[in-house]
């Protein structure tokens with residue numbers, strides 16, 4: 001028997017790549033049986049041939065197999081020829097991709113020069129935004145006809161020159177027509193691309209690659225899944241380009257990218273990856289390579305029992321229904337567990353790493369927004385008075401021997417749980433693996449309203465095994481809250497960050513999980529040499545706590561800090577986006593829940609700010625336009641004043657605070 005999956009991947013329990021057709025892009029084919037390809041985009045001015053060539057070479061040396069270059073007008077499109085000639089002269093044959101928005105003429109010229117063009121179906125023909133909100137069927141058809149007329153010449157040129165094309169939808173820049181008919185939804189994103197694909201197919205052109213990017217990983221994952229469902233229905237099998245757009249930089253950018261891209265790679269989806277970071281593009285490839293490498297031998301994983309009924313809808317978010325046990329599950333945000341089982345906590349200061357600052361003179365605790373909720377101590381105990389909201393988990397044996405059990409709760413193995421009657425009357429934790437979920441234990445768990453499950457896995461295909469565990473719970477109508485636990489051994493901290501983002505994120509975006517617990521024995525505690533992130537000597541606990549809160553933020557399961565939606569910048573950017581983003585971050589990073597977009601250009605930026613509360617958008621040399629939501633508030637603000645003006649706007653709206661710490665006792 002095979003799994004009944006409304007098809008968006010081969011299997012939810014057995015890893016295999018979803019097979020697409022092969023598309024030739026220069027001499028580096030994509031899709032089919034080819035490996036997952038790595039790519040990125042230059043951020044130099046395309047008119048600066050040498051700077052673009054040199055950046056391209058750095059990207060190739062870092063592992064890029066395709067390089068995309070923006071061509072906002074005919075001049076840049078024309079200069080792609082000089083860039084290509086110079087690269088070939090220097091011995092680099094990397095296929096080039098022209099990035100087009102709004103300018104069909106530039107696309108038609110570029111398609112004669114480079115190996116692939118990327119068009120955005122939301123703005124290839126449609127120039128006006130937010131102008132027409134009502135479409136009759138007749139008007140809709142007339143627009144499609146207009147698109148066909150304007151798009152057909154490009155398709156014919158691509159056919160003639162053997163040029164491939166990516167039809168790349170962005171969640172933030174859907175046309176008015178699509179917004180009217182389908183809304184700002186994954187279905188709208190998919191239809192936006194398929195309108196163009198159908199025209200290509202009518203013209204018998206199939207060298208197509210598709211992408212469905214969004215800055216919200218949840219929307220992005222749903223859109224890619226739906227794309228595959230729709231392709232299956234229409235008998236299409238085009239290769240898939242994965243990316244989370246406007247992910248930002250640093251740790252948050254990596255976490256967001258790994259959540260979205262990783263969740264899809266886990267299900268075998270994706271033929272090429274671009275990780276977009278607000279950093280120099282040569283730093284993107286190592287992240288993408290690290291994500292892709294994880295699947296090289298994945299098909300040898302231990303078998304996971306197939307599931308005949310998939311109890312969740314992969315296209316619509318719905319949190320798994322649970323009852324609440326002492327603030328875990330129910331309507332509560334997922335909790336974060338800090339693992340101190342192999343490290344002693346001797347005084348109050350030790351808790352600063354996980355968000356608890358102790359002020360000795362006043363004997364008060366100050367709690368950060370990203371403070372862990374529970375500490376796992378193994379066999380140990382903490383001798384001092386705890387902040388009142390903090391719980392401790394202690395191994396059952398040691399817990400039984402405690403004199404005072406206040407705020408201390410046991411964690412049990414399956415055998416301990418089945419044998420023992422003497423448990424906490426408030427909350428107990430049970431560690432379980434999928435193969436331990438027997439009928440006997442299911443029955444006992446289901447009726448135990450004080451029990452929280454901690455699910456573990458040692459399967460290489462661990463996210464799928466833990467997801468299978470959730471399916472089993474849903475199918476058996478077990479509603480206990482679940483904490484997802486993962487252990488990583490002998491990998492770098494950069495890998496821990498990316499892999500945990502994938503493994504936790506892949507579950508959280510489907511509404512699975514009421515808590516997260518990560519432990520790592522870092523044999524290698526340094527970061528990768530290829531990473532831009534500078535290694536700051538800090539404890540594992542601090543790193544893990546920050547990573548877990550970052551994952552919860554990226555999946556929007558729990559908001560504990562400011563959200564930045566920053567474009568990666570490109571040849572259109574007229575200011576130093578990395579420096580500006582950093583400057584804005586430094587002054588606003590304590591504004592929990594506020595979303596700030598920092599976009600390089602006024603042409604695409606406003607459309608792609610997604611659901612940001614505020615926008616800081618480059619609109620000319622030394623000129624910034626400030627937005628509140630989608631509304632322009634101030635135009636042409638000199639850069640030197642723009643950050644202050646942005647903060648003024650946030651203050652005006654009552655969204656400003658001076659500190660992110662709360663006094664709790």
Ligand code: SF4
Pocket residue numbers: 567568569570571572573599600601602603604605608
């Ligand atoms: S929003 Fe940023 S990446 Fe996109 S076109 Fe403008 S400057 Fe380039």
